[in-house]
Amino acid sequence: xxxxxxxxxxxxxxxxxxxxxxxxxxxxxxxxxxxxxxxxxxxxxxxxxxxxxxxxxxxxxxxxxxxxxxxxxxxxxxxxxxxxxxxxxxxxxxxxxxxxxxxxxxxxxxxxxxxxxxxxxxxxxxxxxxxxxxxxxxxxxxxxxxxxxxxxxxxxxxxxxxxxxxxxxxxxxxxxxxxxxxxxxxxxxxxxxxxxxxxxxxxxxxxxxxxxxxxxxxxxxxxxxxxxxxxxxxxxxx
Amino acid sequence: xxxxxxxxxxxxxxxxxxxxxxxxxxxxxxxxxxxxxxxxxxxxxxxxxxxxxxxxxxxxxxxxxxxxxxxxxxxxxxxxxxxxxxxxxxxxxxxxxxxxxxxxxxxxxxxxxxxxxxxxxxxxxxxxxxxxxxxxxxxxxxxxxxxxxxxxxxxxxxxxxxxxxxxxxxxxxxxxxxxxxxxxxxxxxxxxxxxxxxxxxxxxxxxxxxxxxxxxxxxxxxxxxxxxxxxxxxxxxxxxxxxxxxxxxxxxxxxxxxxxxxxxxxxxxxxxxxxxxxxxxxxxxxxxxxxxxxxxxxxxxxxxxxxxxxxxxxxxxxxxxxxxxxxxxxxxxxxxxxxxxxxxxxxxxxxxxxxxxxxxxxxxxxxxxxxxxxxxxxxxxxxxxxxxxxxxxxxxxxxxxxxxxxxxxxxxxxxxxxxxxxxxxxxxxxxxxxxxxxxxxxxxxxxxxxxxxxxxxxxxxxxxxxxxxxxxxxxxxxxxxxxxxxxxxxxxxxxxxxxxx
Numbered sequence: 001x002x003x004x005x006x007x008x009x010x011x012x013x014x015x016x017x018x019x020x021x022x023x024x025x026x027x028x029x030x031x032x033x034x035x036x037x038x039x040x041x042x043x044x045x046x047x048x049x050x051x052x053x054x055x056x057x058x059x060x061x062x063x064x065x066x067x068x069x070x071x072x073x074x075x076x077x078x079x080x081x082x083x084x085x086x087x088x089x090x091x092x093x094x095x096x097x098x099x100x101x102x103x104x105x106x107x108x109x110x111x112x113x114x115x116x117x118x119x120x121x122x123x124x125x126x127x128x129x130x131x132x133x134x135x136x137x138x139x140x141x142x143x144x145x146x147x148x149x150x151x152x153x154x155x156x157x158x159x160x161x162x163x164x165x166x167x168x169x170x171x172x173x174x175x176x177x178x179x180x181x182x183x184x185x186x187x188x189x190x191x192x193x194x195x196x197x198x199x200x201x202x203x204x205x206x207x208x209x210x211x212x213x214x215x216x217x218x219x220x221x222x223x224x225x226x227x228x229x230x231x232x233x234x235x236x237x238x
Numbered sequence: 239x240x241x242x243x244x245x246x247x248x249x250x251x252x253x254x255x256x257x258x259x260x261x262x263x264x265x266x267x268x269x270x271x272x273x274x275x276x277x278x279x280x281x282x283x284x285x286x287x288x289x290x291x292x293x294x295x296x297x298x299x300x301x302x303x304x305x306x307x308x309x310x311x312x313x314x315x316x317x318x319x320x321x322x323x324x325x326x327x328x329x330x331x332x333x334x335x336x337x338x339x340x341x342x343x344x345x346x347x348x349x350x351x352x353x354x355x356x357x358x359x360x361x362x363x364x365x366x367x368x369x370x371x372x373x374x375x376x377x378x379x380x381x382x383x384x385x386x387x388x389x390x391x392x393x394x395x396x397x398x399x400x401x402x403x404x405x406x407x408x409x410x411x412x413x414x415x416x417x418x419x420x421x422x423x424x425x426x427x428x429x430x431x432x433x434x435x436x437x438x439x440x441x442x443x444x445x446x447x448x449x450x451x452x453x454x455x456x457x458x459x460x461x462x463x464x465x466x467x468x469x470x471x472x473x474x475x476x477x478x479x480x481x482x483x484x485x486x487x488x489x490x491x492x493x494x495x496x497x498x499x500x501x502x503x504x505x506x507x508x509x510x511x512x513x514x515x516x517x518x519x520x521x522x523x524x525x526x527x528x529x530x531x532x533x534x535x536x537x538x539x540x541x542x543x544x545x546x547x548x549x550x551x552x553x554x555x556x557x558x559x560x561x562x563x564x565x566x567x568x569x570x571x572x573x574x575x576x577x578x579x580x581x582x583x584x585x586x587x588x589x590x591x592x593x594x595x596x597x598x599x600x601x602x603x604x605x606x607x608x609x610x611x612x613x614x615x616x617x618x619x620x621x622x623x624x625x626x627x628x629x630x631x632x633x634x635x636x637x638x639x640x641x642x643x644x645x646x647x648x649x650x651x652x653x654x655x656x657x658x659x660x661x662x663x664x665x666x667x668x669x670x671x672x673x674x675x676x677x678x679x680x681x682x683x684x685x686x687x688x689x690x691x692x693x694x695x696x697x698x699x700x701x702x703x704x705x706x707x708x709x710x711x712x713x714x715x716x717x718x719x720x721x722x723x724x725x726x727x728x729x730x731x732x733x734x735x736x737x738x739x
Contacts, residue, residue, distance in 0.1 A: 038282075043416055043509055084282065084511075158350035161338035162663055165513055171334070178330035182494075185323055189490040192316065192476045193483035199312075199475045205450045209312055209475050213319050214532065220322050221528040224329055228521040235514060 002030040005100035007091045007125075008063030009036065013106030015146040016138035018067045021104035024134070025076045033098050034067045035081045037090045088124040095131060104134045168238075170231040177227060184219075188212055246387050246570035253574035257581070258406065260421055283515040285420055287522025290506045292419030294321075294497075294523065295426050295530060296372075296583035297379030297553075300576055302641025303531075304559070305552035307538020309459060311473035313480050314538055317641045318531035320490055324497025324648075325527070329520045332498045335663045337507050337516035343590075344501040344655065345598040346508075348662050352670045355603050357658075360677045362598035364654045365501040367681060368647055369591040370627055372502070375643035376580045376587070377632025382553040382640075383573045396632050399577075403584045404625035416509070422575075422582035423526060429575040430533040433556070436563040437540030445536070449474075452539060459542070462549045485703050489645060492707030496648025499655035502590035552639050584625075591624045592617035638693070645705055646688055653710035654680035657718040668718070669725040676718025684710035 006021040008014040025032040064080055071078045079098075083090040095103050107122035122135045138146070165171055191198050192209065199209030299321060306314030340347035345361035380403070381396035390398060438448060457473040459466045472478070480486040497503065507516045537556055541547060546558035560572035596617035600606055606613070635643060657676045661668040687706035692699040703709075 038511065158339040162335045165334045165338055166664070174330040178326060181323075181326050181330075185490075185494060188319075189487055192490070193486040196476055196483070200471055202453075205446060205453075207453060207471065207474060210315075210449060213312075213315055214535075216319050217322055217528050217532050220326060221525055223326070224521045224524040224528075227329070228518060231514070231517060 002028060003033050003098050003100045004028070004030045005033045005035055005091075005095050005098060005103045006067060007035045007037065007094075007103065007105040007121075008067055009087075010063035010066075011106065011108065012143050012146055013108045013136060013138050014063050015066055015106070016142045017104050017106035017134075017136035018063065018070055019142070019146065020134065020136050022067070022070045022074055022076055024102065024104065025071070026074045028101075030076075030101070032067070032071050032076050032078045033081060033094070033100060034064055034071075034078055035083065035091065035094045036064050037087045038082065038084045039087060087121050088128065091121075091125055092128050092130070095129060100131060102132050102134060103129055104136065106136045106138065108137075168234070170227075170234040173230065174227060177223060181220075181223065185216070188216060243387070243389070243566065243570075245566055246573070249567060249570035250384075250387055250574045250577065253571065254577060254581070257418060257421055257425075257578045260417070283510055283518040284522055285416065286506060286510050286515070286519040288423040288526065289416050289419035289509075290503065290519055290523035291526040291530075292421075292423035292426070292582050293503060293506060293586040295423065295527060295579065296640075296644065297376050297576065297580050298641045298644035299527075299530065299534065300426060300430070300579055301379050301382070301553045301556050302375070302639055302644065303534040304537040304541060304556040305554070305639055306479070306641050307535060308541040308547055308555040309552050310479040311457070311539075311542075312476050313478045313486075314641070315535055316476070316486065316490060317493065317645065318534050320493025321497070322524070322528055322531050323494045325520065325524045327495065327498040328503075329517065329524065332504075332659065332663070333507060333516040333520045334513040336504065336659070337510065337513040339663075340504075340508050342505070342508060342597050343593045344504045344659075345594065345602075347504070348658055348673060349602075351662055351668075352673070354670045354674075356674050357670060357677075358598050359603050360674050360681075361655075361658070362594040362603075364677050364681050365594040365598075366591050366624070367685070368501060368651050368655070369587045369594075370624060370631070371647040371650055372500070372644060373584065373587050373624065373628035374631045374635050375638075375640035375647075376584050377628050378635050378638060378643065379553055379640045380577065380580045381632060381636070382551055383557055383576050386554070386557075387570065387573050392636055393633050396629055399580075400625060400629040400632065403581055404588070404622055406581065406585075418578075418582045418585055422578050425575045426579055427526060427530055429572055430530055430537065433540070433560060433563065433572065434533045434536040436568075437536055437543070437559070440563055441540070441543060448536070448539070448543075452543075457542060458545065460545070460547050460549045480704070482702065484708065485705065488649075488703050488705040488708035491711060492645060492649035492652055492705050495652035495656055495707070495711055496650075499651040499659060500648070501594070501651075501655070502586040505590055505593060506586075551637055588621045588624060592620040595620040642693070642704070649688075649705050649707040649710065650681065650684045652707060653684040653714040654678075656711070657714040661718050661722065665719070665722075667722055667726050669722045671725045672718050672720075672722030675721045676714055679717040680710060680714030683713050 004021055004025045006018060008018055021032060024030075064082075068078055068080070081094055083094060091103065091105070094100075103125065105122055105125060107120065122133075126133045126135065191212075199207060201208045203211050303314055303317050306317060308314070336347055339350040343362075344365055345358045348361050349358050377396050377400050380399040381392045384390065384399045385392050385395035388395070438445060441448060443451065453470045453474055455470050456467050457470050459468065468478075476486055480489065506519070510516055510519055537559065541555035541559040544559060544562050546555065546562045548554045548558065557569055557573045557576065561569035596613045600616050601613055654677050657680060658673045661676070662673065684706045687701050687703075687710055688694065690700035691704055691706065692702065693704055
């Protein structure tokens, strides 16, 4: 059975592309592969907001739910892929892996500075793709129609989310390590303030104060690396 | 000092432009690079870890600690230890749970439990205040280095450079600050490493031997009226700056508890997809910073060893050391990296304050949810006004050591934000009023104690400690928990009344 790859990032042009991709898939009775690429660069809220504004991305929408729902209405079978990495590279890779006969994506006309910062994904995909690419540039009417269908995304309860973490074994181990560290640091501070004579005692050619200060820094690094290694293993076991 | 040095200026402009250029290129490349570039995904936490280190290692860490160690010996080193120790709180207590409940800002995390506009408002205000306090030393640092470099007076230097930094951040930087931080984290580590190696090579000593010779000899400390000599073992023990032991305790407490409460650091945790990634980012950051802080000990002692000290401005120790070791070009490179450091930190701080105004106050408290473009415009306006306030205060704080100033921001964060954060995460009986009053009392008490401290009122200070932490942090916790207990009784009795009725 043939497949069509839809790359979506939840922006308005991408949502418009979704409409076309579903129509295309229905006509060819193909499976629709919905691909969402999460970028490698971790962005703060404002970076995200300014990108969203530049790309006209409706808030809280990553495009997957929208595509799934549209496809379900037309009884088009779907698969969802979420990838992390450079956007263009991941789109091409996903197209190769799924043997897609066509890639569908949206593009917006970025202006001035935004073009400089964001560049054009569509342009690069067209030049590197092994198959045909349908680049959707929505008209005003299309944009309006798409906007009308976007819904809010539901979130899990915060108390449950915290409890899911604090109940794990690695978090409790972390608490013990934390307590031990705080005790060590307090002793260090006590010596540094009220029992200063001890810090002047010669040790290893230096004095107690310097040696313990340097040790705290090295211990902090070691503790962080060690705890992470333990937590990663514990997470894998779960 | 105040004349234009063409070579320094050229190098400075080059490095600054390169940093901005590379960060724009890197931000784009992530979107458009071909698939030969990175095979798999999953390195977001590495980028974020470096960005956290970049955010955190401000002018205070580089210029400030170096200067303090050079003049006060061991009492400067305690900053390096405390700045790093604070990350243990972030690693074990805050990173993962915070990622699980927060979305965009510090206030988001606090309101996840109560959906309270009051909490959001005070949390946003506290974010703004802490960010401004943290911005002051960055401005002081920029005035101190850029003045001698381009030949501007301190005040004009602060205004020009401050305006430049804010302009970059407010217009261009919004899309690519993560990459500025990332590059800056790297540059700073390399600069510190190069300087340390330079110190040891020029002095002709091994790392331990270099520390040893300080202990056995006498140490010269230049002052405005000549040179003071102290025995090495006194210089390398606590008590040079913080003669009052309680001052030492207060500072150490503020530093370890402040880190995990700094809003511009906390927002970095919302940028990775999973709680586990928040932890991994923290570990990367701790490794980078731990190495860096060990090096600052050598930088400060190196500056003292070679006598590259200016008694009127301790913040210049690191660049002057570079001048002594590698000549004018090296001096210009180190100054430029220090400037890139300031640029990065200012970017992070402005992000945090603009987020507080645009997201928390405008979008959430005032309820304008639909207008994203306007929210962005407001965030840019916030960036500029916060920057202007910081420039003015930066001029007033001329000559103060930047690590000392940042230590105050830590104490405010620890007093106002940490109790609220920890109680929201771990204490079931916390109430809305507990958090609101805790933040307000922590904020006001720490600032009031700073205003009446010896640093502000040189003689006849009402409060004898330099750092307010030892009073205001316990007070913040006590108020948060005390008010929570009082109000939770009321909530409970109201509930029983209702069931009884």
